[in-house]
Amino acid sequence: MTDTLSLLRTGKLAGATRLDLACGLTEFPREIFDLAESLEVLNLTDNRLSSLPGDLHRLSKLKILFCSSNEFRELPAVIGQCPALEMVAFKSNAIAKVPEEAFAPQLRWLILTDNQIPELPASIGRCHRLQKLMLAGNRLSALPAEMANCHALELLRLSANRFGSLPPWLFSLPRLAWLAISGNPMSPSPDHADPIGKIGWNELQIHEVLGEGASGTIHRATWGERLVAVKIFKGAMTSDGLPADEMAACLAAGSHPHLIPIVGKIANHPQAAEGLVMEFIPDGFSSLAAAPSWESCTRDVYDPDTRFGCDALLGIAGSMAKVGSHLHAGGILHGDLYAHNMLANAAGECYLGDFGAASFHPPGVPAAALERLEVRAFGCLLEELVDRCEDAPPALRELRDRCLSARVAERPPFAEITRVLEDIVRP
Structure with a gap:
């Protein structure tokens, strides 16, 4: 320099x-x-x-x-x-x-x-x-x-501040889709024992880096004879909030077919870093898109040649709607429902990851308001998928428009979105 x-x-x-x-x-x-x-x-x-x-x-x-x-x-x-x-x-x-x-x-x-x-x-x-x-x-x-x-x-990060409540008008903003509020007095982490066991650092063999985000680095690793992925948290304040809150939300999310399974927590790291051991997602899966650029600001960046068949589109959308329903039923706002946080294959099988912006539903905020906010994020995803699908049926475009509605109260909940998608799949 x-x-x-x-x-x-x-x-x-x-x-x-x-x-x-x-x-x-x-x-x-x-x-x-x-x-x-x-x-x-x-x-x-x-x-x-x-x-x-x-x-x-x-x-x-x-x-x-x-x-x-x-x-x-x-x-x-x-x-x-x-x-x-x-x-x-x-x-x-x-x-x-x-x-x-x-x-x-x-x-x-x-x-x-x-x-x-x-x-x-x-x-x-x-x-x-x-x-x-x-x-x-x-x-x-x-x-x-x-x-x-x-x-x-569209995107607001309020994590790790001193909020005791949120203003009601926040949930009336017509375009707000990605919100992080963890680490505030209004949004405490759940007080329960970790539902998974611990894996000693010396039991793991760490290999190449698979990816890196604001909160940590993910490596391919082996645990005995088992291939796994290991995320090591950086331990510092990120643009989304605190890594400890990410880990709490990730663990609280529990098991779901379209969430990357957690195998265990890391113990005895030589620098006392925290980390998670996760199932290794096999070859054939890759990120749906790249994170937003300076130019796109809030929207993901896709390879210009990216196209989705209708079956793959419905597979991805259906998986993410089910995940959304599962998380909100458990009192969790993902906060970063983006294609760049999803791993998918050509058949439309899909996993959601990265809980860096996740928050627990705070008391005093209607759960439906938080879900409608995340439904807009899903609508943005659906819009991106439909724009890259030549044979997307009209019903998908109608669902997209409902999820993106500026009239927040008119957006459908994830359970209804799942039913609509299942009806589209049926012959």
């Missing part, structure tokens, strides 16, 4: 659309303004910055600003003057104040995870394009009533 700074200062980055600088900066390099006519992405993560220049708005084409892992104590008000800014990340600073003026007019994605924020200003209600708001790991106990005007909001 030091080389990048040298190139910037010698004018050799003219016309650059992206700039990454992580070299212990304590002051904003003024040479960045030499890229004002081209710069769209500015990544200043992992420095020691505590302020931004008052004329930052001169970066008139700047769309994305990353300032995570710095030393900001206040969200800079100047970012609200940047005319093209759509994505802002100030994760893991020491922010305790968010000024009224700090929200850019085009803001779609705001990450303030792992700070010390006690309240948000009413001006957030003017963020009419805001789709994704990450607030896990702060000191919030309420949301401003003006947020009821954020009708574009």
Whole structure:
């Protein structure tokens, strides 16, 4: 990164659309303004910055600003003057104040995870394009009533804060589909003994990495002669919340044909890390899609050539509707019902994983309200599947529209969705 700074200062980055600088900066390099006519992405993560220049708005084409892992104590008000800014990340600073003026007019994605924020200003209600708001790991106990005007909001992370309750208007937002609320006083983990046994770390042989998410890394492993998958939790605050809450929800979900079975909990890890041993899903299964990109914001990214036959589509949709019904009957909101968290094969057999955003139904919130919220997430999945299926029957499109309805109370519960899908399957 030091080389990048040298190139910037010698004018050799003219016309650059992206700039990454992580070299212990304590002051904003003024040479960045030499890229004002081209710069769209500015990544200043992992420095020691505590302020931004008052004329930052001169970066008139700047769309994305990353300032995570710095030393900001206040969200800079100047970012609200940047005319093209759509994505802002100030994760893991020491922010305790968010000024009224700090929200850019085009803001779609705001990450303030792992700070010390006690309240948000009413001006957030003017963020009419805001789709994704990450607030896990702060000191919030309420949301401003003006947020009821954020009708574009689709994903909201409130885990590991100080909420004793949630405002009723939250469940009337027409597009909200992905919500995380674990680790708050209103949403305690269930108080019961772990339903599975422990597996000593020395009993496992760890092999290659199969995947990595915000909360941990999954490895292929062997336990005696048995092939398994092992997830090692990172133990730190993630964008979804705390790994301990993920583990609690995963265990509480219990057994279901379309959930990845849990074999045991890891014991005696050399770094005292927590982890789960899971059934190994055989070859032929893969993630349905990739996680959302900067451009797609809240929607998964599919390979351009992805297509689903009607039978496979119905298999995937039917499996996930049954899982949704099972989880909500057990008082669990998955919070991340996305194709990128599903493993499927060509025949449409499917498993749901990743409980990183899962929460237990809090007292005082109607279970039906939480289920309808997750039904919209299912509707987004169904929309993506139907768009990639040439022979999807009209009944599937009708079901999609009902699940996506902006009239939240009109969305069908998962049990009804399952019946509709079964009727479509019958000749």
